[in-house]
Structure formats: structure tokens, C-alpha cells
Amino acid sequence: MSVPLPPVLVVDDEKNMRRSLQTMLGDEGYAVRAAESAEEALGLLARENFFMVITDARLGGMTGYEFLTKIHREWPDLPSLMITAYATPKLAVEAIKAGAMDYLSKPFEPEELFHAVERCAERHRLLQENAALRARAGVNFSLEQIVGDSPKMRELRQLIRTVAATDARVLILGESGTGKELVAGALHTLSPRTAENYIRINCAAIPEQLLESELFGHEKGAFTGAVKQKFGRVEEADGGTVFLDEIADMSKPLQAKLLRFLEDGTFTRVGGTEELRVNVRLVAATNRDIAKAMAAGEFREDLFHRLNVVQFNLPPLRERGDDVRLLAEHFLNFFRAKMNKPVTGFTPAAIQTLQAQRWPGNVRELRNAVERALILENSREIQPASLPSATVELRPLNATALLAPEESLDTALQRLERGLIQTALEQNNFSLTRAAEHLKLSRHSLRYRMQRLNMKPVGGEAGETTDVIDQ
Ligand SMILES: Nc1ncnc2c1ncn2[C@@H]1O[C@H](COP(=O)(O)OP(=O)(O)OP(=O)(O)O)[C@@H](O)[C@H]1O
Numbered sequence: 001m002s003v004p005l006p007p008v009l010v011v012d013d014e015k016n017m018r019r020s021l022q023t024m025l026g027d028e029g030y031a032v033r034a035a036e037s038a039e040e041a042l043g044l045l046a047r048e049n050f051f052m053v054i055t056d057a058r059l060g061g062m063t064g065y066e067f068l069t070k071i072h073r074e075w076p077d078l079p080s081l082m083i084t085a086y087a088t089p090k091l092a093v094e095a096i097k098a099g100a101m102d103y104l105s106k107p108f109e110p111e112e113l114f115h116a117v118e119r120c121a122e123r124h125r126l127l128q129e130n131a132a133l134r135a136r137a138g139v140n141f142s143l144e145q146i147v148g149d150s151p152k153m154r155e156l157r158q159l160i161r162t163v164a165a166t167d168a169r170v171l172i173l174g175e176s177g178t179g180k181e182l183v184a185g186a187l188h189t190l191s192p193r194t195a196e197n198y199i200r201i202n203c204a205a206i207p208e209q210l211l212e213s214e215l216f217g218h219e220k221g222a223f224t225g226a227v228k229q230k231f232g233r234v235e236e237a238d239g240g241t242v243f244l245d246e247i248a249d250m251s252k253p254l255q256a257k258l259l260r261f262l263e264d265g266t267f268t269r270v271g272g273t274e275e276l277r278v279n280v281r282l283v284a285a286t287n288r289d290i291a292k293a294m295a296a297g298e299f300r301e302d303l304f305h306r307l308n309v310v311q312f313n314l315p316p317l318r319e320r321g322d323d324v325r326l327l328a329e330h331f332l333n334f335f336r337a338k339m340n341k342p343v344t345g346f347t348p349a350a351i352q353t354l355q356a357q358r359w360p361g362n363v364r365e366l367r368n369a370v371e372r373a374l375i376l377e378n379s380r381e382i383q384p385a386s387l388p389s390a391t392v393e394l395r396p397l398n399a400t401a402l403l404a405p406e407e408s409l410d411t412a413l414q415r416l417e418r419g420l421i422q423t424a425l426e427q428n429n430f431s432l433t434r435a436a437e438h439l440k441l442s443r444h445s446l447r448y449r450m451q452r453l454n455m456k457p458v459g460g461e462a463g464e465t466t467d468v469i470d471q
């Protein structure tokens with residue numbers, strides 16, 4: 001999006017000079033505002049946007065030098081040009097010291113003026129572009145970054161590919177740490193909007209009163225503290241994608257405004273009357289149970305339907321089978337490179353420990369566990385002892401805490417069984433015989449159960465590692 005250049009502010013106490021600068025610059029296509037004193041100019045600067053200031057060195061009241069020093073302190077990025085009556089090196093030095101980017105001495109050729117102004121305009125554009133680049137810099141999402149080979153993850157990648165090509169709104173649901181942000185980013189990166197801005201707004205992190213102005217902007221004076229007009233982030237995203245993260249945390253009044261925006265693409269800045277319109281693709285996410293939020297009257301149903309054109313449901317990590325291992329290895333490679341530590345992998349027992357966990361924090365929790373294990377590990381392979389133990393998870397205080405949200409009884413029981421067997425194995429140095437004794441099972445029936453749970457016997461007694469149970 002090319003944002004129009006804001007006006008240049010001309011400050012001169014001589015009316016003729018102001019007029020002639022205004023005409024010259026206006027003819028060149030610049031928007032110009034004029035002030036006759038530094039004081040007036042400072043007032044304007046506080047309320048409006050300018051791309052540069054041109055000031056005379058001699059002003060009634062505050063001098064041009066004092067004025068520049070003030071500007072420089074308050075708006076260090078705002079370029080300024082000083083016009084001095086006589087070109088003496090001393091004055092030029094003073095002007096630059098006060099923060100002027102350039103100076104011109106009277107009389108000057110229009111070309112000299114245009115040249116200096118164009119340089120400032122260029123600088124402004126560069127700063128803007130940089131800001132836009134920075135906004136995009138975080139977006140370097142690709143499908144390859146979404147690690148996982150389980151059927152659900154394969155399906156997910158396929159769905160991202162298909163849906164990214166369209167402008168359809170997407171609602172991403174899933175527990176905390178399941179990768180919702182990755183998916184939102186990939187949807188933008190793989191979309192035809194990829195060269196435009198990707199703006200992520202975390203609705204839970206911004207105070208309720210400020211979120212509306214963040215999204216839709218405000219006019220100056222809209223509320224205490226709104227000293228300047230501010231563009232909304234949806235304007236910044238024009239042509240691109242807006243990702244509304246933690247959408248279920250948005251207040252009801254703002255939900256109504258968002259609904260209107262989704263219905264016809266229009267909005268008004270806070271305190272404004274002008275109806276504005278942008279072209280953005282909307283992606284939203286939440287880790288909260290949105291059906292519950294609707295039932296409790298906290299989330300508007302009509303808004304839900306507007307957002308829920310395509311729904312992505314990210315499975316919790318505990319339902320992704322062998323992806324736990326793939327992800328653990330992925331994170332190990334990542335942190336190993338960063339920490340420069342010669343750890344080559346996980347022992348099979350460590351992998352089993354990982355697979356026996358419930359991972360309420362999902363991929364994020366696994367990532368943290370691997371990072372921590374790598375810090376703790378002193379051998380060449382990550383050992384179970386460096387990992388958070390599944391046992392802690394397995395001593396819940398009451399039965400309801402055992403069942404994860406959406407989890408079936410069967411899955412929960414399997415998880416529990418797997419965890420108990422894993423713990424027994426760990427505590428008995430991976431001896432099947434002793435673990436079976438511990439669990440009051442025959443060795444044969446322990447093996448049978450492990451087979452059913454896709455667990456492999458590892459480590460331990462001689463001879464036992466060879467009889468690997470078929471997957
Ligand atoms: N499939 C995956 N492959 C690789 N890394 C992943 C995967 N899923 C998630 N991650 C990583 O896990 C961490 C958490 O992911 P993300 O921030 O996307 O979670 P989230 O669903 O937005 O969680 P929350 O609801 O808490 O905001 C990030 O570091 C992310 O890069």
C-alpha cells in the first residue's frame with residue numbers, strides 16, 4: 001500500500017516568504033501547511049503528521065535554532081531544513097547542531113529547495129518502507145515449518161494450501177501451543193496477498209479501550225491522549241491479511257463493530273464520521289472453547305458465523321502419535337545449532353518418556369522441554385532423566401482432571417496406561433520382567449499391552465532389546 005506523503009510544514013514569520021514557499025512547493029505537488037511562529041508550529045506538530053519541517057532561522061518569539069532543538073528532541077525522525085539569511089559556515093554549523101538535516105541560505109534557487117525537500121521526502125518513504133518491512137519481517141512462514149507426518153497434520157497442510165489461495169475467512173481453533181500462529185502465517189505467505197502486509201493483533205494483550213483504536217484508528221481528540229490522528233492497523237493491512245489472535249477475548253461492543261466491518265468492509269475511526277473501506281483478508285484464532293463462550297453469551301453467534309467460513313482444528317499434540325518424536329528431533333536440531341552442543345539425539349527410552357506425556361501445553365511445551373533437556377544433558381544423547389517426568393502428570397488429584405478437554409475415555413485410559421507402564425519401566429531400569437512384577441502382571445501380558453499401545457521395550461536386560469515388538 002502506498003501511503004500518501006503527509007504535508008510539509010513551513011514556519012516563517014514573514015508572510016511573503018511563507019506564501020512563496022507554499023506556492024513553489026504546492027506547484028511541485030507537495031501538500032503544504034504554514035505556521036507563523038515556532039509556538040504555532042509545535043502545536044500543529046503535536047496534532048498532525050508531517051514529513052518534514054522547513055523553518056526560517058529568525059522567527060519572532062522562539063528562534064529557529066531553539067525551535068529545531070525542540071523538534072529534534074520530540075520527533076527525532078522528522079527531517080528539517082533551515083533557511084538562513086546569510087550563508088556563514090558558523091550559522092550552518094549551528095543549524096546542523098540544532099538538528100537540521102540541511103540548510104539553505106537566502107537567496108536560493110527553487111531547484112536547490114526542491115532538491116533538499118525531495119531528499120527529505122525520500123527519507124520519509126524509506127522510513128515508511130522499513131516500518132512495513134519490519135511488519136512483514138516476522139512473516140516467513142512456510143508449510144515446511146509445520147513439522148508432523150501424522151494423518152491429521154498432512155491433512156492440515158493440504159487444507160492450508162487449498163484455502164490460502166482463496167480469500168475465505170478462516171477461524172483457527174486449538175489448544176494453547178498447537179501451532180495456530182504458524183498456520184495463520186502460512187495462510188498469508190501462501191496466499192496471493194503475500195507481498196502485502198500481514199498484521200497480527202493480539203486481542204487479549206491490548207487493553208480493551210485501546211483495541212478499537214488499534215484496529216480502526218482514531219481521529220485527533222477522539223479521547224484524552226488522542227493528540228494526533230492515527231491510522232488503524234486494518235488500513236496498514238490494506239491489500240494484505242489481518243490475523244486477529246485470541247479473538248474470543250474481544251469485548252462485546254467491539255465484536256459488534258468487527259461484525260459490521262466483516263459484513264461490508266467498512267469502518268470508522270474512533271471519534272470519526274467518515275466511512276472508510278479496506279480490502280483485507282481476515283484470519284482469527286482462539287484457544288478458548290468458543291462454543292462455550294457463545295453459550296455463555298460472551299461471544300456473538302453472528303460474528304462466529306462470519307468468521308467461521310473455513311475452520312481449522314489443530315489437534316492436541318497427544319493425538320499426533322509419532323509426531324512427538326519428529327517434533328522433538330526438530331527442536332533438538334534447532335537448539336543444538338544455537339547452543340553448539342554435541343548431542344546427537346534421544347535415547348529410545350527418552351522418546352518413550354516424551355510419548356507418554358499428556359502435553360497440556362502442546363508443541364510449545366515440548367519445545368521448552370527439549371530446550372531444557374539439551375541444557376541439562378551431559379552425555380551425547382538425551383536421557384529420560386533430563387526430561388520432565390511423566391510421573392508428575394500421572395498423579396492427578398481427582399478423576400475429572402484426568403480427562404483432557406475433548407478427550408475420549410478410551411484415549412485417556414490408553415494414555416494413563418502408557419504412562420504407568422513407562423514409569424514402571426523407568427523405575428525398573430527397563431527390565432520387562434521386573435516392570436511386570438511391579439505392575440502385578442505376567443511378563444507376557446505386559447508385552448501384550450505394550451504391543452497394543454505401540455510401545456517398544458528398550459534398554460534393560462540382555463536379550464530384551466532384540467525382541468522388538470512389531471509396531
Ligand atoms: N507443527 C509444528 N512444527 C513446528 N513447530 C511448531 C508446530 N506447532 C507449533 N510449533 C511451535 O510451537 C510454538 C507454539 O506455537 P504457536 O505460537 O503457533 O501456538 P498457538 O496455537 O498460537 O498457541 P496459543 O493459543 O497459546 O497462542 C511456536 O514456537 C511454534 O513455532
Ligand SMILES: [Mg+2]
Binds near residue numbers: 180181245
Ligand atoms: Mg498463539
